[in-house]
Amino acid sequence: MFPGEGLVLKPEEMAVYGADSSRRSAMPWAVVRPRTEEQIVELLKWAEAEKMPLVPRLRGTGMSGGAVPAFGGIVVSTLWLNRVIDINADDFCAEVEPGVITSEFQALTQKQKLFYPPDPASLKISTLGGNVSTCAGGMRAVKYGVTRDYVLGVRAVLPGGRICDAGGRAHKNVVGLDLTRLFVGSCGTLGIFTKLILKLLPLPESSATVLAAFPSLHNALEGARGVFRAGILPTAMEFMDHTACQGIGQIKDVPWPRESTQAVLLLKVDGSASALAYELDRLERALSQANPSCLLKGLGPKEEEPLWEIRRLVSPASFQLGPDKLGEDVAVPRGRTVEAVEGFQAIGKENGVHVACYGHLGDGNTHVNIIYDAKDEDQRARAKACKEAVFRLTLSLGGTISGEHGTGITKGPYVSWQLSETERELMAGIKNVFDPSGILNPGKGWV
Numbered sequence: 303m304f305p306g307e308g309l310v311l312k313p314e315e316m317a318v319y320g321a322d323s324s325r326r327s328a329m330p331w332a333v334v335r336p337r338t339e340e341q342i343v344e345l346l347k348w349a350e351a352e353k354m355p356l357v358p359r360l361r362g363t364g365m366s367g368g369a370v371p372a373f374g375g376i377v378v379s380t381l382w383l384n385r386v387i388d389i390n391a392d393d394f395c396a397e398v399e400p401g402v403i404t405s406e407f408q409a410l411t412q413k414q415k416l417f418y419p420p421d422p423a424s425l426k427i428s429t430l431g432g433n434v435s436t437c438a439g440g441m442r443a444v445k446y447g448v449t450r451d452y453v454l455g456v457r458a459v460l461p462g463g464r465i466c467d468a469g470g471r472a473h474k475n476v477v478g479l480d481l482t483r484l485f486v487g488s489c490g491t492l493g494i495f496t497k498l499i500l501k502l503l504p505l506p507e508s509s510a511t512v513l514a515a516f517p518s519l520h521n522a523l524e525g526a527r528g529v530f531r532a533g534i535l536p537t538a539m540e541f542m543d544h545t546a547c548q549g550i551g552q553i554k555d556v557p558w559p560r561e562s563t564q565a566v567l568l569l570k571v572d573g574s575a576s577a578l579a580y581e582l583d584r585l586e587r588a589l590s591q592a593n594p595s596c597l598l599k600g601l602g603p604k605e606e607e608p609l610w611e612i613r614r615l616v617s618p619a620s621f622q623l624g625p626d627k628l629g630e631d632v633a634v635p636r637g638r639t640v641e642a643v644e645g646f647q648a649i650g651k652e653n654g655v656h657v658a659c660y661g662h663l664g665d666g667n668t669h670v671n672i673i674y675d676a677k678d679e680d681q682r683a684r685a686k687a688c689k690e691a692v693f694r695l696t697l698s699l700g701g702t703i704s705g706e707h708g709t710g711i712t713k714g715p716y717v718s719w720q721l722s723e724t725e726r727e728l729m730a731g732i733k734n735v736f737d738p739s740g741i742l743n744p745g746k747g748w749v
């Protein structure tokens with residue numbers, strides 16, 4: 303079924319396929335690398351007959367262990383299914399295979415003045431298939447939504463070798479249940495994708511960015527509220543708290559006053575080049591009401607880039623504060639963000655660990671980085687207590703324990719904190735319809 307390089311059995315080669323960005327790992331029983339859909343059909347016929355667990359995988363940048371064969375099985379890398387089949391400016395859609403790198407696809411669409419908005423920070427290293435399977439979000443979600451909002455159709459091979467073509471190229475479709483949406487975010491538990499149909503938009507002409515620093519978290523969040531109240535819908539609205547800013551300050555010269563800055567906002571707007579100078583002005587006026595201590599503007603990608611470079615440093619900079627971190631990605635209703643962030647900071651203090659909060663303020667999705675030393679047993683216990691307290695607070699505010707990374711193996715044990723028994727029973731029933739023998743990515747997610 304998998305001649306030559308299509309089958310990997312050497313432990314030293316397989317080990318790479320057993321880990322992802324969650325820093326969890328397990329040795330696969332074998333690794334297969336199909337080049338065609340026919341091979342995947344044959345594999346799923348055989349696996350169903352043999353009750354053989356299969357773990358789909360692409361670039362392994364997932365943060366929750368979704369591609370880690372933690373419960374055994376054969377890893378199925380669909381990275382070689384990586385053709386861009388069609389980009390169509392009349393239908394405003396594209397057909398692609400799962401292994402296409404997200405940023406490479408975006409570059410191709412841009413050549414035709416088309417736009418694929420989902421922008422996980424990993425877009426240069428992750429794939430469209432992985433993004434659909436995890437329903438990846440990104441900074442532009444506040445204006446454009448997440449991956450789910452751009453998937454018109456999914457072609458997937460199911461256990462036993464059946465092919466399901468859900469959805470299609472039409473932008474509206476209300477015939478039957480929405481199987482396409484079921485596949486999005488299913489983390490390889492329902493079927494193995496072989497083709498995706500993605501929705502495109504016209505490419506905005508240009509963009510502009512504002513960075514503003516504030517003497518308190520309240521001021522920053524007041525500034526953010528002021529932007530929405532002024533009727534501005536930013537493309538991105540990111541924030542970084544005091545601890546996150548401190549971490550960045552340790553590896554880079556920062557434009558804000560180091561001692562007095564408690565929070566930084568970064569906002570992007572996009573649209574026609576002629577309207578953007580006016581939009582920047584409106585943004586500045588709205589933010590100024592909240593008394594920023596520093597405000598920098600960038601018009602067009604060249605001026606914006608240094609401002610966004612600072613934001614990209616926030617994750618690596620957190621390691622300045624400690625060697626290990628638990629990176630949570632909770633989300634709360636947008637109006638509860640202040641309570642959430644202040645609560646997370648207080649939880650960090652109570653447990654004696656650094657907690658850096660940053661992320662997608664515009665949609666209430668906060669990255670809570672709990673920084674600790676995993677070699678120290680006491681710190682490990684305190685970090686875990688901190689993570690659980692963060693989840694409890696999030697849920698008490700009406701939020702979710704994962705806004706974008708999915709539950710995988712890292713949050714699996716906490717799913718029942720959020721989902722009711724009825725929800726879990728329904729989900730288990732759906733899983734059973736697609737995968738009655740439970741061979742697809744066992745032990746992951748939500749049941």
Ligand SMILES: Cc1cc2nc3c(=O)[nH]c(=O)nc-3n(C[C@H](O)[C@H](O)[C@H](O)COP(=O)(O)OP(=O)(O)OC[C@H]3O[C@@H](n4cnc5c(N)ncnc54)[C@H](O)[C@@H]3O)c2cc1C
Pocket residue numbers: 322323357358359360361362363364365367368369380400421422423424427428429430431432433434435436437438439440441489490491493494495496706707743
């Ligand atoms: C630096 C960094 C930044 C990140 N930023 C973001 C961010 O901003 N937003 C965000 O949402 N995530 C982010 N992530 C997480 C990660 O990049 C996303 O989850 C991404 O979508 C995973 O893509 P991948 O190609 O690496 O897939 P993988 O990690 O290989 O797999 C992800 C899931 O897809 C399943 N899968 C793989 N192939 C298939 C297939 N053919 N059919 C069905 N299921 C399949 C796997 O079983 C697994 O459950 C970030 C990660 C890193 C390392």
